[in-house]
Structures are given as structure tokens and as C-alpha cells.
Amino acid sequence: MVENRPWLSFITHLVLIVGVVIVVFPVYLAFVASTHGSGDFLRGLVPLLPGPYLIENYGRMLTEGISTAGAPPLWIMLSNSLIIAIIIAVGKIVISLLSAYAIVFFKFPLRMVAFWIIFITLMLPVEVRIIPTFAVVANLGLLNSYVGLTLPLIASATATFLFRQFFLTIPDELMEAARVDGAGPMKFFRDILLPLSRTNIAALFVILFIYGWVQYLWPLLVTTESRYYTVVMGIKRLAATADTEPLWHLVMASVILAMLPPVLVVIFMQRLFVKGLVETEK
Amino acid sequence: MQTKRTIFPNKLLPYVLLAPQLAVTLIFFIWPAAQAVKSSFEREDPFGFRTTFIWFENYTRLFSEPGYVNSLGKTAIFAVSVTLLSMSLSLLLAVAVNRVLKTNRVYTTLLVWPYAVAPVVVGILWWFMFNPTIGIGPYMLRGLGIDWNHRIDGTQAMILVVMAASWKQISYNFLFFVAGLQSVPQSLTEAAAIDGAGPFKRFWTIVFPLLSPTTFFLLIVNINYAMFDTFGLIDATTNGGPNQATNILVYKVYADGFLGLNIGSSAAQSVVLMLIVIVLTAIQFRYVERRVQY
Numbered sequence: 001m002v003e004n005r006p007w008l009s010f011i012t013h014l015v016l017i018v019g020v021v022i023v024v025f026p027v028y029l030a031f032v033a034s035t036h037g038s039g040d041f042l043r044g045l046v047p048l049l050p051g052p053y054l055i056e057n058y059g060r061m062l063t064e065g066i067s068t069a070g071a072p073p074l075w076i077m078l079s080n081s082l083i084i085a086i087i088i089a090v091g092k093i094v095i096s097l098l099s100a101y102a103i104v105f106f107k108f109p110l111r112m113v114a115f116w117i118i119f120i121t122l123m124l125p126v127e128v129r130i131i132p133t134f135a136v137v138a139n140l141g142l143l144n145s146y147v148g149l150t151l152p153l154i155a156s157a158t159a160t161f162l163f164r165q166f167f168l169t170i171p172d173e174l175m176e177a178a179r180v181d182g183a184g185p186m187k188f189f190r191d192i193l194l195p196l197s198r199t200n201i202a203a204l205f206v207i208l209f210i211y212g213w214v215q216y217l218w219p220l221l222v223t224t225e226s227r228y229y230t231v232v233m234g235i236k237r238l239a240a241t242a243d244t245e246p247l248w249h250l251v252m253a254s255v256i257l258a259m260l261p262p263v264l265v266v267i268f269m270q271r272l273f274v275k276g277l278v279e280t281e282k
Numbered sequence: 283m284q285t286k287r288t289i290f291p292n293k294l295l296p297y298v299l300l301a302p303q304l305a306v307t308l309i310f311f312i313w314p315a316a317q318a319v320k321s322s323f324e325r326e327d328p329f330g331f332r333t334t335f336i337w338f339e340n341y342t343r344l345f346s347e348p349g350y351v352n353s354l355g356k357t358a359i360f361a362v363s364v365t366l367l368s369m370s371l372s373l374l375l376a377v378a379v380n381r382v383l384k385t386n387r388v389y390t391t392l393l394v395w396p397y398a399v400a401p402v403v404v405g406i407l408w409w410f411m412f413n414p415t416i417g418i419g420p421y422m423l424r425g426l427g428i429d430w431n432h433r434i435d436g437t438q439a440m441i442l443v444v445m446a447a448s449w450k451q452i453s454y455n456f457l458f459f460v461a462g463l464q465s466v467p468q469s470l471t472e473a474a475a476i477d478g479a480g481p482f483k484r485f486w487t488i489v490f491p492l493l494s495p496t497t498f499f500l501l502i503v504n505i506n507y508a509m510f511d512t513f514g515l516i517d518a519t520t521n522g523g524p525n526q527a528t529n530i531l532v533y534k535v536y537a538d539g540f541l542g543l544n545i546g547s548s549a550a551q552s553v554v555l556m557l558i559v560i561v562l563t564a565i566q567f568r569y570v571e572r573r574v575q576y
Contacts, residue, residue, distance in 0.1 A: 008381075008481060015378040019371070020392045023452065026407040029418065033410065045421050046410075095303040102299035107289050114300050121311050123563050127510050127532045128555035131539045131548055132314035132321075152310035155303055172286055185290040214400035216514035217536070232400045236518055239406050252410065255403055262398035267391060277397075277454070278461055 027259070034058070034253035041248045057253040066250060071238050074254055077231040081213055082261070084149050084230060088212030089205050091154040097197070100163035101189055105175070122157040126218055134221050144225045153218060158280045159204055166200050167193070203276030206269050213262045231258040315556065322549035340550040349526060350534070350551070357530040360444060361508040368448035369500055372455030377485065379456075380463045390460070397453040401511060405518025408446035432520065436527025439520045443528050446519060447512050454507075455500050462496030463489065495569075502566045509558065531555060 029046065036051035065073040102108075103115055126133060133152060142148030170193070178188045219233045229237075235258055238251050266273050322340050324333045344350050375393060379386050396404070412419040412432060420430035432439040466489050474484045513532050516522060522529035522537060529537070535555060539548030 012378045012381045015374060016389045019375045020389065023393055023396060026411055029411055030407055041416055046416050046418055098299040099303040102296040105286055105290055106292065106296035108296045114304060117304060117307055121307050123559045124311050124315050124556065125510050125559065127513055128552050128559060129314045129318050130536060132317035133310060136310060136314055151306065155306040155311060175286065185292055185295055210398045216400060216402045232402055235406060236402055239518065255406055259399045259403055263395045266395045266398045270391060274457060277457060
């Protein structure tokens with residue numbers, strides 16, 4: 001800080017506190033709602049202080065779900081989300097590491113073509129090509145399976161670029177030394193490149209785990225059996241019970257449970273999260 | 283394109299290494315995209331027996347359809363409002379966090395986590411807060427004499443989705459602005475302070491211009507986000523309604539294709555969206571190249 005201005009410091013803190021309130025308030029409200037009984041939502045205004053039904057509501061959602069809304073118990077959906085997020089994150093990292101390695105450490109015909117094919121994936125988000133992609137997955141018989149839920153999302157241009165960028169900074173001498181000592185390409189990859197990429201892999205894992213967890217449209221299209229529902233898409237079904245007012249306390253309990261895992265990842269791995277976010281966007 | 287000075291001599295291995303990524307890309311990205319382009323030039327008879335090649339008829343029909351023109355307009359309003367609202371709030375918060383010394387870690391932690399909340403969950407949170415019967419938003423607005431019901435009022439529905447979408451994006455913009463602010467040299471602001479420039483003048487004449495690479499980058503990213511990543515949010519809050527008031531392009535593509543089963547029109551819409559992403563990505567990458575020299 002250049003000079004001391006008490007009034008400006010006061011305004012600074014005021015701005016930040018208002019900002020934090022804006023960011024936290026919607027979630028606070030959801031949490032409060034999740035601790036009340038069903039009768040508390042009939043009086044025309046949501047309660048603003050926590051009620052006594054916390055354990056009951058969360059327990060019911062985790063173990064039973066709401067069968068009338070076609071929603072399985074939440075623990076099934078939560079574990080599906082976890083499985084899918086991990087498969088997507090690990091899959092993206094593995095195939096991106098391999099392709100970045102091929103592009104940086106080898107010269108071969110069609111190298112540029114391969115690079116551009118990977119690059120193009122940046123320009124084709126699922127949302128813009130849903131119907132034909134759905135048709136491909138349906139024709140391959142992958143609807144209602146973990147493969148169908150994850151495989152089509154697993155290509156990653158950003159991860160490939162990140163690793164390419166990082167590999168280019170590794171000194172040539174390292175590889176020359178490895179070759180002199182008789183290490184082949186896979187040994188060099190496994191024993192030298194992988195250990196060096198550890199932080200990058202971890203940072204990327206945080207970002208990609210979140211990416212996998214928050215997927216909505218794709219799981220919505222490829223799953224019709226409730227045992228493959230992910231929590232993010234399952235919530236929408238709970239909230240959209242037509243004709244009746246939703247069971248707010250139970251919907252909000254699931255909302256809190258659905259956002260908790262990725263939010264905790266961000267909070268506890270903040271350093272890696274920021275690194276991953278800033279570097280993948282370069 | 284850059285490689286290493288020394289490389290491995292293997293001929294077959296690089297193809298093996300690239301195979302998984304290329305296979306996924308070709309099967310699930312390139313092939314479907316090509317299919318979308320193809321069927322955007324075709325018409326399928328109602329029973330799916332025969333398809334005829336019809337040149338640009340799907341496109342001309344699309345752009346003369348009032349629903350689509352409306353959707354283009356709504357998308358533009360939505361994207362611009364979300365970008366402006368979210369970026370200005372985030373810049374304000376980033377500048378503030380950059381001023382405080384001791385507590386900035388705490389504030390940062392409290393501000394960044396919405397990045398991890400799924401758009402559809404964001405939609406449900408705001409839908410709950412502004413529920414016309416029990417929400418706290420409408421309750422407070424009634425005190426001000428405003429009757430809130432986004433199920434009927436298109437403008438209010440748009441305001442709701444803009445607020446929700448901006449809320450989610452604050453954390454992302456905030457982090458990038460903080461990173462940008464930290465790279466502004468302290469010596470410049472100090473020199474300006476010695477010359478007698480106050481904090482506001484310093485911000486507008488020195489800090490803000492130096493932030494312009496970050497601002498421009500975020501501008502593109504935010505437009506991209508508002509146009510393509512908000513599907514779940516719209517689906518949870520308004521379903522594109524009332525009366526198409528929040529039916530943005532990416533929602534309409536889904537609604538027409540999956541619910542309306544209009545394959546030709548939906549394919550043409552997909553192609554238009556692809557062109558928009560391609561333009562945005564091209565702008566983004568041109569800019570990244572320039573930033574390297576900057």
C-alpha cells in the first residue's frame with residue numbers, strides 16, 4: 001500500500017464484506033432451509049435461522065431419497081458422481097500426458113495434423129453437438145453405462161497444451177543424459193517426466209475433478225436408469241416435481257450435499273486450484 | 283511447431299501414444315460435428331425413411347423464424363449483462379482484496395468457492411431465493427412495492443438468470459483480476475503517488491490500463507461462459523420461459539432437437555453455435571499470442 005488512508009481502508013473492508021455476503025447468502029439460505037420440517041414452508045416466507053431437522057433431513061435423503069420423484073437415495077448418486085469425476089479427471093490426464101509426450105519428444109509425419117485435431121476439440125463443446133453425439137453413443141450401445149457417461153468427455157485440448165508447454169521447459173540435457181545412460185522412451189517418460197510433472201498433474205486433477213462433477217447435460221441425456229444418475233442431474237429431477245410445490249427442505253439438503261465435495265476440494269486445495277485454473281487458461 | 287532439439291527416433295511409438303486421444307476426438311467430437319453439418323443441409327421426411335439435400339433451406343428458414351431471432355437477441359442481452367455485471371463486481375472485489383494485507387487470504391477463500399458449484403445447482407439456489415410464493419427476494423421487493431413473479435414477467439425472468447449466472451462467475455473473474463493486479467509494478471503506483479495522484483486517479487490512469495490484457499481475456503471467457511455453460515442454470519430456473527424470454531441459443535438447440543425433434547433445424551442451430559465458438563476461440567488465441575510479446 002502506498003499511503004495510509006483510514007477511510008479508504010474502511011470502504012475496502014466494507015466492499016469485501018458485502019461481496020462475501022452476496023456470495024455466501026444463497027448457500028446459507030439453502031442450508032437453513034435444509035434444516036427445517038416440511039411445514040415451515042407454508043407460511044409465506046422462508047425461515048432465516050436454522051431449524052432442528054438437520055440430521056433427519058440429511059439422513060432421509062442419503063438413505064432413502066424421494067421415491068415419488070423417481071430419485072434414488074443420495075448416496076448412490078453421490079458415489080456415481082465421485083466415480084465419474086475421478087474417471088474423467090484421471091482419463092483426461094492420462095491421455096493428455098501421452099499425447100503431449102508424443103508431440104514434444106518425437107518427430108513424425110502428420111504431427112501437425114494430430115495437433116490440430118486435438119485443438120479443434122476446444123471449439124466443439126458438448127452443448128453445440130448434442131444430438132449427433134448422443135446418436136453415436138446410442139449406436140455404440142453405451143447409454144446407461146459409466147463408459148458412456150465418461151468416455152465422450154475425456155478428450156482434452158487444454159490439458160494437452162498445458163503438458164506440452166511444461167515439457168518444452170524441460171532442459172534437453174536431461175533427455176540426452178537419460179539416453180546416454182541407455183533409457184528408452186518409456187523409461188524416460190515413467191522415471192523422469194512423470195515425477196517432474198507431479199505438481200502440474202495435481203493442479204490439473206483439481207480442476208478436472210470439478211469439471212467432471214458439475215457435468216449436467218451429458219448425464220441427463222445418456223442415463224435413464226436411476227442407478228446411473230449423478231447427483232447434479234438427480235437434483236433437477238427432485239426440484240422439478242410437476243404440479244406440487246417441491247419438498248424444499250429435502251431438495252435443499254441434496255443441494256448442499258451435491259455442492260459440498262467440489263467446494264471442499266477448492267477450499268482445502270486452494271493453492272493447487274488457483275495454479276490449475278490460471279495455467280490451463282494460458 | 284516447436285519440439286525438442288534431441289528427439290527419440292521411434293517411428294511407431296508416437297502414433298500409439300496419440301491413439302487414445304485421437305480416437306476419442308474423432309469418434310465423439312469430429313464425427314458428430316460432421317454429422318451436424320451434414321444434416322443441417324438435409325430434410326428428413328416425418329417417418330425417417332428418406333432424406334433430401336436442400337442446400338441452405340434449414341438456415342434461411344431458421345433466420346426467418348421469429349423464435350430464433352428472438353433467441354439470438356436474448357442471448358446477446360444475457361451474455362452482455364452477465365459479462366458486465368460479473369466482471370465489474372469481481373474487479374471491485376479484486377482491487378479491494380489487493381489493498382488489504384493481513385486478511386486477504388481469508389477473503390479470497392470466502393470468495394472463490396462458487397467456482398465449484400454446478401450451474402444447475404446455482405440455478406436451483408436462485409430459483410429458491412426468488413420463488414414468488416416463499417422466496418426472500420420477492421418478499422423484500424414487495425416491501426418496496428414491486429411485485430416479483432418471474433414465471434409471468436419476462437424481464438424479471440431475464441434479471442433472475444443474469445444475477446444467478448453472474449454470481450457463479452464472480453469467483454473466476456476475481457482470481458484472474460487478482461493475478462493481473464499483482465503483476466502491476468508497485469514502482470509505477472508509488473511514482474504516481476509521489477507526483478500527487480490520489481488512489482482513484484492512480485487506478486484509472488495506471489492500474490486499469492495495465493490490466494487491459496486480463497480484462498480482454500476475461501471478456502471473451504465470460505461471453506463464452508454465458509453462451510455455452512449456462513444450460514443447466516436456465517434449465518433449473520426458467521426453462522427458457524416465460525414466453526421464450528430467456529430461451530438462449532444453447533437451450534433452444536436442446537429444446538428443439540430433443541423435445542421438439544426437429545433434426546434439420548437443430549443441426550443448423552448447432553452449426554451456427556459452432557461458428558460462434560470458433561470465432562471466440564480464434565479471438566482468444568490471437569490475443570494470447572500477442573500477450574506473450576507484451
